[in-house]
Amino acid sequence: MSDLFLAMRRIILLAAVLIGGMAAVAPAQAASLIEKGTYLSGPRYDGDMGQCGEALGTIASQFASKESTFWNSSLQITGFADVHEVAFRPWATQSIPRRFCAASAMLSDGRAREVHYSIIEDGGFAGFGSGVEWCVVGLDRNWAYNPSCKAAKP
Numbered sequence: 586m587s588d589l590f591l592a593m594r595r596i597i598l599l600a601a602v603l604i605g606g607m608a609a610v611a612p613a614q615a616a617s618l619i620e621k622g623t624y625l626s627g628p629r630y631d632g633d634m635g636q637c638g639e640a641l642g643t644i645a646s647q648f649a650s651k652e653s654t655f656w657n658s659s660l661q662i663t664g665f666a667d668v669h670e671v672a673f674r675p676w677a678t679q680s681i682p683r684r685f686c687a688a689s690a691m692l693s694d695g696r697a698r699e700v701h702y703s704i705i706e707d708g709g710f711a712g713f714g715s716g717v718e719w720c721v722v723g724l725d726r727n728w729a730y731n732p733s734c735k736a737a738k739p
Contacts, residue, residue, distance in 0.1 A: 630682050632674060634706045634715045637686035641665050644690075644702060644719045656726060664691045665700070675739040682706040685739045690721060698722055701730075701737040 645662040652658040671685040684704040689697050699722040708716025720734035730736040 630706055632682045632706065634682065634684055634704050637668050637670050637684065637688070637704070640686070640702060640704050640715075640717045640719075641668065641688070643717050644700065647717075647719070648721065652724075659693070660724075661693045662690045662700075662721075663693055665689065666691070666697075671701075672739040681708070683739075698724065699734070701734045703737065703739075 645665075649661045652660045666689045668688040669686065671687050673684050674680075674682050675685065676683075683706070686702055686704070688700045688702075690700045691697050700719060701722070702717055702719035705716040705718065707713070708718075710716075718737060720730040720737035722734045725731055725734055
C-alpha cells in the first residue's frame, strides 16, 4: 500500500513540475478582443463623491482613534470651521477623482489647527464608497504628509 502511495505521489509531483515548466517557457499572450471588451474594460469613474463637509465626522473619528491608539494622547477634534474646497480633479482626467478640501479644526487642547484632506472616489474599504485621506498641520507625527501636510494638498 505504501509503495502505491509513493508511486502516485511521484507521478503527481512529476506532472506538476512538467506543467510548471511549460507555463514558464510559454510566451505571454495579449488579451483577446473578447477579454478586452468584457473583463479588462478598466475603471469607470463618474466624479460622484461627497462634498467637503460630509467627511468631517470621519476625520474627527479617525483622528481621535489615531491619537489614543498610537500616540497615547487624549487629543480630539471638537469642531470645524471655514470648510472649503481647494480643488476638484486637479490632475489628468483618467486619474482617480479626488476632491481636495481644507478646514480649521478646534482641538480639545484649545488650539485651532489647519486640516487638509481629500475625498477619493471608490477609495473606501475594498473600493466601496468614498475614502478620506487627511492631515492635521503640526500633528503629523509619523511624517506621512510632511512638511506641514504638503503631501495632502493637490
